[in-house]
Amino acid sequence: MDKVKVLEKYLPPDAAPLIGRWIDYFKCEFKISRNRNSKFGDYRAPYGGKGHRISVNYDLNPYAFLVTTVHEFAHLHTWNEHKQKAKPHGTEWKSNFKRMMQPFFEKDVFPADIKQAITSYLNNPAASSCSDLTLYRSLRKYDAPKEDVHTVEKLRVNAVFKLKDGRVFRKGEKLRKRFKCVEVSSKRVYLFSPVAEVELIDG
Ligand SMILES: [Zn+2]
Structure with a gap:
Protein backbone atom coordinates (compact mmCIF):
# COMPACT_ATOMS: atom_id res chain seq x y z
CA MET A 1 0.00 0.00 0.00
CA LYS A 141 -7.62 15.18 25.48
CA TYR A 142 -7.95 14.11 21.87
CA ASP A 143 -7.83 10.39 22.60
CA ALA A 144 -11.01 8.61 21.55
CA PRO A 145 -13.17 7.82 24.57
CA LYS A 146 -12.59 4.25 25.69
CA GLU A 147 -15.54 1.97 24.99
CA ASP A 148 -17.45 0.48 27.89
CA VAL A 149 -15.71 2.74 30.38
CA HIS A 150 -18.06 4.91 32.37
CA THR A 151 -17.38 7.18 35.29
CA VAL A 152 -19.57 7.02 38.38
CA GLU A 153 -20.75 10.63 37.95
CA LYS A 154 -22.08 9.87 34.45
CA LEU A 155 -24.28 6.97 35.58
CA ARG A 156 -27.89 7.54 36.57
CA VAL A 157 -28.95 6.85 40.15
CA ASN A 158 -29.67 3.12 40.75
CA ALA A 159 -27.45 2.07 37.85
CA VAL A 160 -25.60 -1.18 38.55
CA PHE A 161 -21.89 -1.25 37.77
CA LYS A 162 -18.88 -3.47 38.18
CA LEU A 163 -15.30 -2.79 39.24
CA LYS A 164 -12.21 -4.39 37.72
CA ASP A 165 -12.03 -6.77 40.68
CA GLY A 166 -15.53 -8.04 39.84
CA ARG A 167 -17.46 -6.48 42.73
CA VAL A 168 -20.88 -5.13 41.79
CA PHE A 169 -22.45 -1.92 43.14
CA ARG A 170 -25.60 0.13 42.81
CA LYS A 171 -25.16 3.87 42.50
CA GLY A 172 -26.79 6.05 45.16
CA GLU A 173 -27.05 9.74 45.93
CA LYS A 174 -24.22 12.22 45.96
CA LEU A 175 -22.84 12.93 49.41
CA ARG A 176 -20.78 16.12 49.34
CA LYS A 177 -18.17 15.32 46.69
CA ARG A 178 -18.58 11.58 46.42
CA PHE A 179 -21.29 9.10 45.56
CA LYS A 180 -22.79 6.64 48.02
CA CYS A 181 -22.91 3.24 46.33
CA VAL A 182 -24.08 -0.04 47.81
CA GLU A 183 -22.22 -3.26 47.19
CA VAL A 184 -24.92 -5.62 45.93
CA SER A 185 -23.63 -8.80 47.63
CA SER A 186 -22.85 -7.35 51.08
CA LYS A 187 -25.26 -4.36 51.17
CA ARG A 188 -22.38 -2.29 52.51
CA VAL A 189 -22.10 1.37 51.55
CA TYR A 190 -18.98 2.70 49.86
CA LEU A 191 -18.11 6.22 48.76
CA PHE A 192 -16.95 6.59 45.16
CA SER A 193 -15.03 9.37 43.48
CA PRO A 194 -17.11 10.92 40.67
CA VAL A 195 -14.39 10.07 38.14
CA ALA A 196 -13.90 6.43 39.19
CA GLU A 197 -13.93 4.30 36.02
CA VAL A 198 -16.42 1.46 36.14
CA GLU A 199 -18.13 -0.98 33.83
CA LEU A 200 -21.86 -0.46 33.41
CA ILE A 201 -23.97 -3.59 33.89
CA ASP A 202 -27.49 -2.23 34.07
CA GLY A 203 -28.50 1.35 33.89
ZN1 LIG B 1 13.44 11.92 22.78
Whole structure:
Protein backbone atom coordinates (compact mmCIF):
# COMPACT_ATOMS: atom_id res chain seq x y z
CA MET A 1 0.00 0.00 0.00
CA ASP A 2 1.08 3.56 -0.62
CA LYS A 3 3.08 4.87 2.32
CA VAL A 4 1.20 8.16 2.56
CA LYS A 5 -2.13 6.29 2.56
CA VAL A 6 -0.95 4.25 5.55
CA LEU A 7 0.35 7.34 7.35
CA GLU A 8 -2.97 9.11 6.84
CA LYS A 9 -4.59 6.53 9.10
CA TYR A 10 -2.39 7.59 12.01
CA LEU A 11 -1.60 11.25 11.34
CA PRO A 12 -3.68 14.35 10.66
CA PRO A 13 -4.14 13.77 6.87
CA ASP A 14 -2.49 17.09 5.91
CA ALA A 15 0.66 16.02 7.73
CA ALA A 16 1.06 12.62 6.06
CA PRO A 17 2.70 13.68 2.74
CA LEU A 18 5.54 15.55 4.45
CA ILE A 19 6.27 12.72 6.90
CA GLY A 20 6.31 10.38 3.87
CA ARG A 21 8.91 12.62 2.21
CA TRP A 22 11.05 12.71 5.38
CA ILE A 23 11.06 8.90 5.54
CA ASP A 24 12.49 8.83 1.98
CA TYR A 25 14.79 11.80 2.34
CA PHE A 26 16.41 10.62 5.58
CA LYS A 27 16.38 6.97 4.42
CA CYS A 28 14.68 6.00 7.62
CA GLU A 29 13.08 2.71 8.50
CA PHE A 30 9.78 3.92 9.96
CA LYS A 31 7.75 1.47 11.96
CA ILE A 32 4.30 1.85 13.46
CA SER A 33 4.81 -0.17 16.59
CA ARG A 34 2.25 -2.51 18.11
CA ASN A 35 4.35 -2.82 21.24
CA ARG A 36 2.43 -1.26 24.04
CA ASN A 37 5.29 0.10 26.04
CA SER A 38 5.53 3.19 28.17
CA LYS A 39 7.34 5.09 25.42
CA PHE A 40 5.43 6.96 22.73
CA GLY A 41 8.19 6.51 20.20
CA ASP A 42 11.80 5.60 19.72
CA TYR A 43 14.79 6.60 17.57
CA ARG A 44 17.78 4.38 16.91
CA ALA A 45 20.90 5.73 15.25
CA PRO A 46 22.57 3.74 12.45
CA TYR A 47 24.43 0.77 13.90
CA GLY A 48 25.78 -2.56 12.71
CA GLY A 49 24.85 -2.07 9.06
CA LYS A 50 21.36 -0.81 9.85
CA GLY A 51 20.24 2.71 9.01
CA HIS A 52 18.12 5.17 10.97
CA ARG A 53 15.17 3.55 12.67
CA ILE A 54 12.11 5.25 14.12
CA SER A 55 9.13 3.58 15.72
CA VAL A 56 5.96 5.25 16.93
CA ASN A 57 3.16 3.64 18.94
CA TYR A 58 0.08 2.80 16.90
CA ASP A 59 -2.44 3.72 19.58
CA LEU A 60 -1.68 7.45 19.83
CA ASN A 61 -4.27 9.94 18.62
CA PRO A 62 -3.27 11.71 15.35
CA TYR A 63 -1.88 14.81 17.10
CA ALA A 64 0.15 12.83 19.62
CA PHE A 65 1.35 10.60 16.77
CA LEU A 66 2.55 13.63 14.82
CA VAL A 67 4.28 15.32 17.77
CA THR A 68 6.02 12.03 18.63
CA THR A 69 7.04 11.49 15.00
CA VAL A 70 8.54 14.99 14.72
CA HIS A 71 10.23 14.48 18.10
CA GLU A 72 11.94 11.32 16.78
CA PHE A 73 12.87 12.86 13.41
CA ALA A 74 14.47 15.71 15.35
CA HIS A 75 16.66 13.06 17.05
CA LEU A 76 17.56 11.68 13.61
CA HIS A 77 18.44 15.07 12.21
CA THR A 78 20.47 15.97 15.31
CA TRP A 79 22.38 12.69 14.99
CA ASN A 80 23.16 13.43 11.33
CA GLU A 81 24.52 16.84 12.23
CA HIS A 82 26.38 16.11 15.45
CA LYS A 83 26.56 12.32 15.94
CA GLN A 84 27.16 11.54 19.63
CA LYS A 85 28.32 15.06 20.42
CA ALA A 86 24.84 16.42 21.07
CA LYS A 87 22.85 15.45 24.16
CA PRO A 88 19.60 13.54 23.45
CA HIS A 89 17.34 16.46 24.38
CA GLY A 90 19.90 19.26 24.36
CA THR A 91 19.87 22.61 22.61
CA GLU A 92 20.69 21.11 19.18
CA TRP A 93 17.78 18.68 19.36
CA LYS A 94 15.51 21.39 20.66
CA SER A 95 16.20 23.81 17.83
CA ASN A 96 15.71 21.02 15.28
CA PHE A 97 12.42 20.01 16.87
CA LYS A 98 11.26 23.61 16.78
CA ARG A 99 12.26 24.03 13.13
CA MET A 100 10.78 20.71 12.02
CA MET A 101 7.49 21.56 13.74
CA GLN A 102 7.09 24.76 11.67
CA PRO A 103 5.64 23.26 8.47
CA PHE A 104 2.83 21.68 10.48
CA PHE A 105 2.05 24.97 12.20
CA GLU A 106 1.96 26.62 8.77
CA LYS A 107 -0.45 23.97 7.50
CA ASP A 108 -2.57 24.55 10.61
CA VAL A 109 -2.88 20.87 11.42
CA PHE A 110 -3.26 21.40 15.20
CA PRO A 111 -6.25 22.63 17.19
CA ALA A 112 -5.53 25.91 19.00
CA ASP A 113 -5.03 24.37 22.46
CA ILE A 114 -2.44 21.86 21.24
CA LYS A 115 -0.65 24.53 19.23
CA GLN A 116 -0.46 26.63 22.38
CA ALA A 117 0.87 23.71 24.47
CA ILE A 118 3.55 22.89 21.87
CA THR A 119 4.60 26.53 21.57
CA SER A 120 5.06 26.93 25.32
CA TYR A 121 6.85 23.56 25.45
CA LEU A 122 9.26 24.71 22.72
CA ASN A 123 9.89 28.02 24.46
CA ASN A 124 10.48 26.54 27.90
CA PRO A 125 14.17 25.67 28.17
CA ALA A 126 13.52 23.40 31.17
CA ALA A 127 11.00 21.21 29.35
CA SER A 128 13.11 18.80 27.38
CA SER A 129 12.10 15.25 28.16
CA CYS A 130 10.16 12.89 25.91
CA SER A 131 7.15 13.13 28.15
CA ASP A 132 6.44 16.73 29.08
CA LEU A 133 3.31 16.44 31.19
CA THR A 134 1.50 19.63 30.21
CA LEU A 135 2.06 18.92 26.54
CA TYR A 136 0.98 15.30 26.73
CA ARG A 137 -2.03 16.09 28.89
CA SER A 138 -3.30 18.44 26.23
CA LEU A 139 -2.59 15.80 23.59
CA ARG A 140 -4.43 13.14 25.61
CA LYS A 141 -7.62 15.18 25.48
CA TYR A 142 -7.95 14.11 21.87
CA ASP A 143 -7.83 10.39 22.60
CA ALA A 144 -11.01 8.61 21.55
CA PRO A 145 -13.17 7.82 24.57
CA LYS A 146 -12.59 4.25 25.69
CA GLU A 147 -15.54 1.97 24.99
CA ASP A 148 -17.45 0.48 27.89
CA VAL A 149 -15.71 2.74 30.38
CA HIS A 150 -18.06 4.91 32.37
CA THR A 151 -17.38 7.18 35.29
CA VAL A 152 -19.57 7.02 38.38
CA GLU A 153 -20.75 10.63 37.95
CA LYS A 154 -22.08 9.87 34.45
CA LEU A 155 -24.28 6.97 35.58
CA ARG A 156 -27.89 7.54 36.57
CA VAL A 157 -28.95 6.85 40.15
CA ASN A 158 -29.67 3.12 40.75
CA ALA A 159 -27.45 2.07 37.85
CA VAL A 160 -25.60 -1.18 38.55
CA PHE A 161 -21.89 -1.25 37.77
CA LYS A 162 -18.88 -3.47 38.18
CA LEU A 163 -15.30 -2.79 39.24
CA LYS A 164 -12.21 -4.39 37.72
CA ASP A 165 -12.03 -6.77 40.68
CA GLY A 166 -15.53 -8.04 39.84
CA ARG A 167 -17.46 -6.48 42.73
CA VAL A 168 -20.88 -5.13 41.79
CA PHE A 169 -22.45 -1.92 43.14
CA ARG A 170 -25.60 0.13 42.81
CA LYS A 171 -25.16 3.87 42.50
CA GLY A 172 -26.79 6.05 45.16
CA GLU A 173 -27.05 9.74 45.93
CA LYS A 174 -24.22 12.22 45.96
CA LEU A 175 -22.84 12.93 49.41
CA ARG A 176 -20.78 16.12 49.34
CA LYS A 177 -18.17 15.32 46.69
CA ARG A 178 -18.58 11.58 46.42
CA PHE A 179 -21.29 9.10 45.56
CA LYS A 180 -22.79 6.64 48.02
CA CYS A 181 -22.91 3.24 46.33
CA VAL A 182 -24.08 -0.04 47.81
CA GLU A 183 -22.22 -3.26 47.19
CA VAL A 184 -24.92 -5.62 45.93
CA SER A 185 -23.63 -8.80 47.63
CA SER A 186 -22.85 -7.35 51.08
CA LYS A 187 -25.26 -4.36 51.17
CA ARG A 188 -22.38 -2.29 52.51
CA VAL A 189 -22.10 1.37 51.55
CA TYR A 190 -18.98 2.70 49.86
CA LEU A 191 -18.11 6.22 48.76
CA PHE A 192 -16.95 6.59 45.16
CA SER A 193 -15.03 9.37 43.48
CA PRO A 194 -17.11 10.92 40.67
CA VAL A 195 -14.39 10.07 38.14
CA ALA A 196 -13.90 6.43 39.19
CA GLU A 197 -13.93 4.30 36.02
CA VAL A 198 -16.42 1.46 36.14
CA GLU A 199 -18.13 -0.98 33.83
CA LEU A 200 -21.86 -0.46 33.41
CA ILE A 201 -23.97 -3.59 33.89
CA ASP A 202 -27.49 -2.23 34.07
CA GLY A 203 -28.50 1.35 33.89
ZN1 LIG B 1 13.44 11.92 22.78
